[in-house]
Amino acid sequence: MKTIVTNIVLVASGGAVGATLRYLISIGMFSLFGKGFPFATLSVNIIGSLIMGCIFQLIQQETITASPWWPLIGVGFLGALTTFSTFSMDNLLLFQQGELFKAILNIVLNVVVCLLAAYVGTLLVFKS
Template structure:
């Protein structure tokens, strides 16, 4: 059953990643890897929120960690693409864009994970 949860979550995450990446191209163009940044920030927000739900006992660890944490978020977010985007920018001599990409992915994603964890206690 574990692999079924991973597979279903992964399929959903991969489809959302593709959709958001395509939308980012339409919205922002190709001059900067906004699609990768978008999915990484969104994934960080979700993981902060979701793992806080688990830690506080609102959501059971099994099967949800496997479905969301490994499957869905594993397919949605992409450190390898972030790394390649940054390397390509560096190879093109776009030092400012590469630096911005690295800083945004690291710091905005950390901030998004923190915000996600804080949303658990927020009353909508």
């Protein structure tokens, strides 16, 4: 029972930090680039994918232990920082506004670049 409570606290703490950082990144991206393209969602998805690749590889090679890092970062922080629901809504709105090119570009960039970022994250911490 103690482990579950500890993990809940870790997930909640990571989530609070991730959500706050997402908000700050959104403000920054909107002020830099405006709201014509969902750069904020793309940015947090790339950053989150890179961090996910790093944390996964660090745990796999036993550089760090899964607990407390997975509940804190993998579930809490990254769960709040990157949300697929926002990605879906951004694209739905672009489609509804007739911005077919922007929607497809956003989908391709998020999928391809985030997969690449996750892969780069594993390479950054891979021990040969």
